[in-house]
Amino acid sequence: MIPLEHYLLISAALFCIGLYAVFTRRNAIQVLIGIEFMINAAVINFVAFSKYDKAKLGGQVFALFAIVLAAAGVAVALAIILNVYKYYKTIDPGKIDELRD
Amino acid sequence: MDQQFPDITGTFSAVTGGIRYLMPEIALVAAFLLGVIIDLFFSRRFRHAVLICAAAGLGAAAWLTLAAGDDLPADPLFYGMIFSSVFSNVFKLVFYGVALLFLVLCFFNRQLQQHAKGTGDLYNILLVVVLGMSFMSMSINLLMVYLSVEMVSVGSYLMVGYISGNSRQAEASIKYALFGGACSAIMLYGISLIYAFTGTLDLGEIMVRGLENVPSLSSATAITLVLAGIGFKLSFVPVHFWSPDVYEGAPTPVTAFLSTGPKIAGFALLLIFLMTFFVAAEGHRFFDFKNTISVIAIMTMVVGNFSAVWQDNIKRMLAYSSIGHTGFILMGFVSLDHGGFRAMFFYVIVYALMNMAAFMLADYVEQRANAVTATGYAGLGKRFPLAFTIFVVVLISLTGIPPTGGFIGKLLIFSSVWGQYRATHALLPLAMLITGAVTTVISLFYYLKIPLNAWLRSGDTAVTITTKNGLLVYTAFAIMLILLAVGIFPQLITAYLPG
Numbered sequence: 162m163i164p165l166e167h168y169l170l171i172s173a174a175l176f177c178i179g180l181y182a183v184f185t186r187r188n189a190i191q192v193l194i195g196i197e198f199m200i201n202a203a204v205i206n207f208v209a210f211s212k213y214d215k216a217k218l219g220g221q222v223f224a225l226f227a228i229v230l231a232a233a234g235v236a237v238a239l240a241i242i243l244n245v246y247k248y249y250k251t252i253d254p255g256k257i258d259e260l261r262d
Numbered sequence: 263m264d265q266q267f268p269d270i271t272g273t274f275s276a277v278t279g280g281i282r283y284l285m286p287e288i289a290l291v292a293a294f295l296l297g298v299i300i301d302l303f304f305s306r307r308f309r310h311a312v313l314i315c316a317a318a319g320l321g322a323a324a325w326l327t328l329a330a331g332d333d334l335p336a337d338p339l340f341y342g343m344i345f346s347s348v349f350s351n352v353f354k355l356v357f358y359g360v361a362l363l364f365l366v367l368c369f370f371n372r373q374l375q376q377h378a379k380g381t382g383d384l385y386n387i388l389l390v391v392v393l394g395m396s397f398m399s400m401s402i403n404l405l406m407v408y409l410s411v412e413m414v415s416v417g418s419y420l421m422v423g424y425i426s427g428n429s430r431q432a433e434a435s436i437k438y439a440l441f442g443g444a445c446s447a448i449m450l451y452g453i454s455l456i457y458a459f460t461g462t463l464d465l466g467e468i469m470v471r472g473l474e475n476v477p478s479l480s481s482a483t484a485i486t487l488v489l490a491g492i493g494f495k496l497s498f499v500p501v502h503f504w505s506p507d508v509y510e511g512a513p514t515p516v517t518a519f520l521s522t523g524p525k526i527a528g529f530a531l532l533l534i535f536l537m538t539f540f541v542a543a544e545g546h547r548f549f550d551f552k553n554t555i556s557v558i559a560i561m562t563m564v565v566g567n568f569s570a571v572w573q574d575n576i577k578r579m580l581a582y583s584s585i586g587h588t589g590f591i592l593m594g595f596v597s598l599d600h601g602g603f604r605a606m607f608f609y610v611i612v613y614a615l616m617n618m619a620a621f622m623l624a625d626y627v628e629q630r631a632n633a634v635t636a637t638g639y640a641g642l643g644k645r646f647p648l649a650f651t652i653f654v655v656v657l658i659s660l661t662g663i664p665p666t667g668g669f670i671g672k673l674l675i676f677s678s679v680w681g682q683y684r685a686t687h688a689l690l691p692l693a694m695l696i697t698g699a700v701t702t703v704i705s706l707f708y709y710l711k712i713p714l715n716a717w718l719r720s721g722d723t724a725v726t727i728t729t730k731n732g733l734l735v736y737t738a739f740a741i742m743l744i745l746l747a748v749g750i751f752p753q754l755i756t757a758y759l760p761g
Binding site for chain 2: 176179193195202206207213214219222241244247248258260261
C-alpha cells in the first residue's frame with residue numbers, strides 16, 4: 162500500500178518540473194510539454210485523493226475532464242504554433258518578440 | 263445493487279428540474295449548432311447568415327434572461343454545480359450586450375470580412391465563449407469553474423489567432439495560448455490541492471472549514487494558485503504581462519471583446535470565489551483576502567496607468583488603461599457589502615460600454631486612415647470630426663470626469679472604499695483611495711494625448727475632406743449618448759442593480 166503522501170510528493174515534483182520547463186525551454190512545443198506536466202501533476206492529485214471521496218468520486222471525474230480539456234488546449238496551441246512558424250521560421254518564444262514595449 | 267444504481271428517477275427529475283433555469287444557455291447552444299450547419303451549407307449564398315443566427319441566439323438568450331426575471335431557483339442546480347442568482351443574471355446580460363457589440367464591430371471590420379475562411383466560425387466560437395462566460399458567472403463547483411474558464415480560454419485563443427494575417431497577429435495568439443495554458447495549469451494544480459485538503463469540490467462551507475484545518479501555508483498556497491488562474495482572466499498585476507501584447511496584436515474587434523467580456527467574467531468568478539470565503543469564514547480569517555486584494559488593486563492601478571503613459575500605439579495604451587481599470591474595479595471587491603456590490607456592478611457595466619466604444623472608434627480610424635498610433639492621429643480631427651468628438655467624450659468617461667457614466671462609477675467605488683476606511687481606519691483602504699485618485703490624474707495625461715494629436719496638431723498631409731461617417735460611428739454615438747445619460751441620471755442603471 163503506497164501512502165498518500167507519496168502521491169503528493171510526486172505530483173509536486175512533476176508540477177515543479179513542468180513549471181521549470183515552461184520558464185526555460187526555447188521551443189514552444191517543449192513549453193507545451195511543460196504545461197502538460199503541470200496538468201498531469203494535478204490529475205495525479207485528483208485521482209489519489211478521490212480515495213477520501215468514495216461517495217461522489219469527484220476527483221476521478223475531474224481527472225477525466227482535465228485530460229480532455231488538456232487535449233483540446235494542446236490541439237489549439239499546436240495549430241497556432243504552425244501559424245507562427247509560417248511567419249517566423251522559428252518557434253522559439255524568445256525570438257518571437259515583435260510586440261513589446 | 264442499490265448502491266450501484268441510486269435512485270435514477272430522483273436523479274433524472276433533479277436534472278430536468280434544473281433545465282428550466284438554463285434556457286438562455288440552451289438558446290446559445292441551439293444558435294451554435296444551427297450556426298455550424300448554416301456555415302456549412304448556406305454561407306456561400308447568404309454571406310451574413312451565421313451573423314444573423316448568432317445575433318438571434320444572443321438576443322434570445324438576453325430576452326430569456328430578462329423574461330425569467332424573479333423566477334430564480336432557491337437551491338443550487340444540477341447537484342450543486344451551478345447557482346443562478348440575481349448577480350449572475352446581471353453579468354449574463356452584460357455578456358450578451360458585449361457580444362452583440364462585438365458582432366457589430368466584426369460586421370464593419372474589413373480585414374475580418376475579407377478573410378478567405380469567412381467569418382462564420384468566428385461567430386460560432388463567440389457563442390461558445392459567451393456560453394463559457396455565462397457558466398463562469400454561475401458556477402459554484404470547482405469542476406464547473408475549471409470547465410467554464412477553459413471554455414472561455416480556448417475559444418479566446420482561437421479568436422485571437424483567427425485571421426493570423428500577419429506576423430504580429432500570429433505572435434499575439436501564441437503568446438496568449440502559451441501564457442494562458444500555463445496559467446490554467448497552475449489553477450488546475452491549485453484546485454487539485456484544495457480537493458486534496460478538503461475532499462470536496464463544492465465552493466461552500468465544508469471547503470472553507472477543510473482549508474482552515476490544514477496548516478495555513480498549505481491552504482494559502484492552494485488559494486494563491488487558484489487566484490493566479492482567475493487573475494490571468496482579469497489580467498491583474500503579477501499575471502498581466504500577456505495583455506498588452508495580445509491586445510496590440512489581435513484584430514481590433516477581438517481586442518475589444520477580450521478587454522470586456524472575459525475580463526468581466528473573471529470578475530464574476532472572483533466574486534463567487536471570494537463570497538464563499540466571506541460568507542463561510544465570518545469571524546475567523548485564515549487567509550486575509552481583503553489585504554491581498556487591496557495590495558493587488560494598488561499594484562494593478564499603478565502599473566497599468568503608469569505604463570500607459572509611455573505608449574504610442576492606441577490599442578496598447580487602451581490595454582494598459584484596461585489593466586488600470588481592473589485595479590479600480592478590484593477596489594470595489596474589498597468591501598463586499600451592499601455599497602461595494604452596487605459600485606462594482608455599475609462600474610463594470612459602464613466600463614464595458616466605454617471600452618467597446620473606444621475600440622470601435624480606434625477600429626474605425628485604423629480602417630479609414632490607417633492610423634494606429636497617437637502620433638499618427640495628428641490632424642485627423644478635421645477629417646473625422648464626429649468620430650473624434652465621440653472619442654473625446656468616451657475618453658473623458660474613461661478618465662472619470664463628469665458628466666459621464668465613468669465619473670459616477672468612480673464616485674460609487676470611492677465612496678464604498680471611503681466607507682470602509684471610516685469604519686476601520688485601516689491603512690490599506692486609505693492607500694487605495696490615494697492611489698485611485700493619483701492614477702486617475704495620471705490617466706488624464708495619456709487619454710488626452712488622442713484629442714491633443716487629433717485636433718491641435720496638424721498631420722503631414724493637409725486633408726480637409728470630411729469622410730462620410732460609417733454606421734460604426736453611429737453605434738459609438740449611441741453608446742456615447744448612453745454614457746452621458748447615465749452620467750446625468752445614474753438611476754437609469756442603479757434602479758436595476760441587485761445588492
